[in-house]
Amino acid sequence: MPLDFFESINTQYGKRLPFVVYRKPQEDKVKAIFQTDDRLHHLKKFSETGFIFAPFDARHSTILLAPDEFLEISGYEQPANTTKRDVALSTSGREDGAMPMSDKKEKASHIHLIEKGISEITKGTFKKVVLSRQIEMRSTALPLDLFQNLLANYPNAFCYFWYHPKVGLWLGATPEILLMLRNRQLTTMSLAGTQKYAGTENPKWGHKELEEQQLVTDYITDALKDQVDQLSKTKTETVRAGELLHLRTKITGLVEKGNLDAVVKALHPTPAVCGMPKKNAHDFIMDNENYDREFYTGFLGELNLKTCKQRSFRGRNQENQAYRSVVNTTTLYVNLRCMQLKNDKAYLYVGGGITKDSDPEREWEETVAKSSTMLSILG
Numbered sequence: 001m002p003l004d005f006f007e008s009i010n011t012q013y014g015k016r017l018p019f020v021v022y023r024k025p026q027e028d029k030v031k032a033i034f035q036t037d038d039r040l041h042h043l044k045k046f047s048e049t050g051f052i053f054a055p056f057d058a059r060h061s062t063i064l065l066a067p068d069e070f071l072e073i074s075g076y077e078q079p080a081n082t083t084k085r086d087v088a089l090s091t092s093g094r095e096d097g098a099m100p101m102s103d104k105k106e107k108a109s110h111i112h113l114i115e116k117g118i119s120e121i122t123k124g125t126f127k128k129v130v131l132s133r134q135i136e137m138r139s140t141a142l143p144l145d146l147f148q149n150l151l152a153n154y155p156n157a158f159c160y161f162w163y164h165p166k167v168g169l170w171l172g173a174t175p176e177i178l179l180m181l182r183n184r185q186l187t188t189m190s191l192a193g194t195q196k197y198a199g200t201e202n203p204k205w206g207h208k209e210l211e212e213q214q215l216v217t218d219y220i221t222d223a224l225k226d227q228v229d230q231l232s233k234t235k236t237e238t239v240r241a242g243e244l245l246h247l248r249t250k251i252t253g254l255v256e257k258g259n260l261d262a263v264v265k266a267l268h269p270t271p272a273v274c275g276m277p278k279k280n281a282h283d284f285i286m287d288n289e290n291y292d293r294e295f296y297t298g299f300l301g302e303l304n305l306k307t308c309k310q311r312s313f314r315g316r317n318q319e320n321q322a323y324r325s326v327v328n329t330t331t332l333y334v335n336l337r338c339m340q341l342k343n344d345k346a347y348l349y350v351g352g353g354i355t356k357d358s359d360p361e362r363e364w365e366e367t368v369a370k371s372s373t374m375l376s377i378l379g
């Protein structure tokens with residue numbers, strides 16, 4: 001049965017028609033949404049239904065895949081014969097998929113960018129800025145194979161393969177929720193601060209990471225205070241994302257019907273991907289990162305999809321009773337740990353939060369560590 005599922009995706013892709021295939025964290029259900037023509041729809045209102053794909057730059061439009069056809073498989077297991085791929089550096093031509101980040105020029109340029117960011121922080125332009133880079137590799141891998149590798153390697157991530165012939169092809173395994181809305185119940189998170197996983201999910205965190213993540217929590221709670229009722233947050237915890245650990249605080253509340261638009265606008269882009277204050281950090285990113293982020297650090301996911309929930313309860317006569325309730329669900333993820341495939345190239349995207357306490361060399365190393373999420377599935 002899974003074969004039929006993946007064959008349908010291959011057929012859709014072969015016809016150059018838009019689709020997305022994805023699996024939510026810790027679920028064994030893989031879902032696909034197919035659009036039956038190649039029109040490019042731009043989202044007008046957050047009351048629409050479908051799968052959305054939004055760029056980092058909120059001034060550019062969000063793409064909506066029309067949910068013409070739904071496909072789903074449960075109990076998905078990775079086929080045993082997942083192959084390793086032909087991947088190499090486009091810059092050096094090496095065939096072994098060796099670390100492209102060791103490229104000295106790339107390192108010097110990223111460190112220079114970080115130093116410039118720190119210097120603006122010292123001047124008071126902003127408190128935090130997230131600075132990123134793009135890594136170009138040669139890859140002839142089949143995207144559906146790469147997606148299956150993501151599924152196998154990142155069970156705790158939102159894994160996706162998104163395609164539109166007029167936009168491009170993206171794959172990712174992100175640990176970050178932008179927001180989840182079930183009827184009126186909102187959940188979002190502040191996710192920031194990074195260290196390598198070294199055998200314990202209970203590590204010590206430094207002042208820089210704690211402050212960097214606190215800034216995100218403060219920003220989100222402040223941005224939502226006029227949009228959301230009963231706003232509350234959990235204790236900050238460590239979460240694992242592949243070979244990395246992050247700090248996370250969950251934030252919940254109740255959203256008025258029809259107010260999703262304002263909530264998304266208030267949140268995106270959060271200081272986990274942009275900075276604080278937002279406008280100054282955004283301007284700095286636009287003027288100084290020497291590439292276009294496009295959909296990296298944007299967001300993607302289901303918008304107003306109806307999901308059925310089977311619930312059981314004890315009725316008055318003490319018998320177990322079951323009923324199905326239909327819930328209107330929106331689940332949007334921040335597009336991190338992702339890559340874009342174009343012709344025979346893979347473009348990987350990695351970044352990190354810069355504060356006054358940042359050490360440029362360590363920040364560089366952090367982007368190297370983050371690149372391993374996508375590099376590991378490339379080969």
Ligand SMILES: C=C(O[C@H]1C=CC=C(C(=O)O)[C@@H]1O)C(=O)O
Pocket residue numbers: 130132176191192193194246271272273336337349350351352353370
């Ligand atoms: C911007 C990225 O990660 C964000 C999410 C978690 C931790 C981050 C950090 O420690 O800098 C970033 O804010 C990325 O993976 O490219």
